[in-house]
Amino acid sequence: MPPVRILVLTVLAMLAFAANSLLCRLALRETAIDPATFTGYRVISGALVLYVFVRLRGDRARLWDGGWASALALFVYAAAFSLAYVSLSAGTGALLLFGAVQVTMLVGGWRAGERPSPLQALGLLLAFAGLLVLVLPGVSAPPWTGSALMLLAGIAWGLYSLRGRGVKDAAAATAGNFARAIVFALIFSGAMAGSAHWDARGALYAVASGAIASGLGYAIWYTALRGLRASSAASVQLSVPVLAAIGGVLFLGESLTLRLVVATLTILGGIALVLRPVRA
Template identity: 45%
Template sequence: MRLFLLTALTMTAFAANSILNRLAVDSGTIDPASFAVLRVAAGALVLALLVRWRGRSLPLLVPRRIIGAGSLVLYMIGFSAAYLTLDAGLGALILFGVVQITIFVLASLRGAPPQLRQIVGAAIAFGGLAWVLSPSETVVVDPAGVAFMAAAGVGWAVYTLAGRSEPDALAGTAANFCMALPPVLLAPLILGGEPVVSLTGAAFAVLSGAVTSGLGYALWYSVVGRFSPAMAAIVQLAAPVIALIAGVLLLGEVASLRLVAGAVLVLGGIALSVRMTPESNTTK
């Protein structure tokens, strides 16, 4: 039960990131590049202070930081750049589709292939997500946006797998954010456009970085090692569904029959995948 509650809290934090990004960037109160920079900076500051407050040191110059911080940079910049041209629903489909495929492939190469039940559950869950998020009208897909989001998906998949062997979830996450900050500062040069930073947009970015990203990612690193790689990919499909439900409750979006049915499919697919043998839960 404790693992379930912690995982649910983590997915809620992930969903909150989508809501905060939508509130800030879609409203024009901040540009995507500035949002990414403030998000990482706030996460790095809060996490570093928490680590120091607990009397620990930041493991900055260790080999694992190349993978952890590098994949975080790829995710942050790719995610911000993709949403300059992609519809939110289509972007989520590409992101989580690439995350699933990347984790399944990398886990198989490392000798931990997904079980048949996990594959079926993942297919059901992703099918439900695709049904909910698929655009109802013809949408022009920008190849650059797809490429950026695919890169973000690969980055997040690698970041997730790297967390399974992180000895200290909080310190490791803090170090990843600190080491990721200098490259992310280049985001405005990569994404271009005029910088727009209002007090409201900055507040949303800081909240996303300090709480739902920084603390949320630390919490994810604390629980992800208890899942098999395949399950770590599958449970994340709950995040966009939570974001959609939050959009209905907080942003006044319409709760359609498709949303309800799709949510049932996503959660049902996850539930099917969770029913695994004890050995698969401890595979690393």
């Protein structure tokens, strides 16, 4: 694959991932749609796009890859993500999500027998410290409920990613998991029916989040991964919280606090140390 094409696809994928935070925050702040309805539209539209993507590759027999446990982790991520963005800013939410995902995967690797170098261990401690800086009480601290929900979303996505490490076809597995997650999303919507609010503009944002930022974003990312080394693929995702924070300031009028800047530098710096290749 030509390097220019890899670069373009990678940039588009990172923008799509950051757009998920912006679209969810925009929908829940500016429209009447509720988190459960947003989650339902997002999961269903994402499943449809991934279904089409896998079909276009001619992998009809692999449409139901994945499993129910992974689908549940995917749903918990999507539901907690929506609930958290009722109160969190786009940048803060993306940073909490990304930090929790990476820490969960690092701890998972440690439990599986992977032993970090001293520099990587320092990076992990820095990432934890950054998360603490962000959520400790203070004037500019984000709400505890929203923070806890986003950390739950990150842990769920980290577990989902760990479960998917050994799959042969990530796109087919994700398509199958999104399809199964529809069941959980419908149950969630039914349980929250008493507080359900439908909104046309909110539904449009949810479909954009599911079909474009999630479904199409994952499809683009899977294509880009063919030309990226594992270390490059992990490192480039450091840009997502930064892009979400910038987007929140530019498009949602959110403020960029000193606490968020310090936490961002600490968390991403720590994770960068962890992702740094170990020399033999």
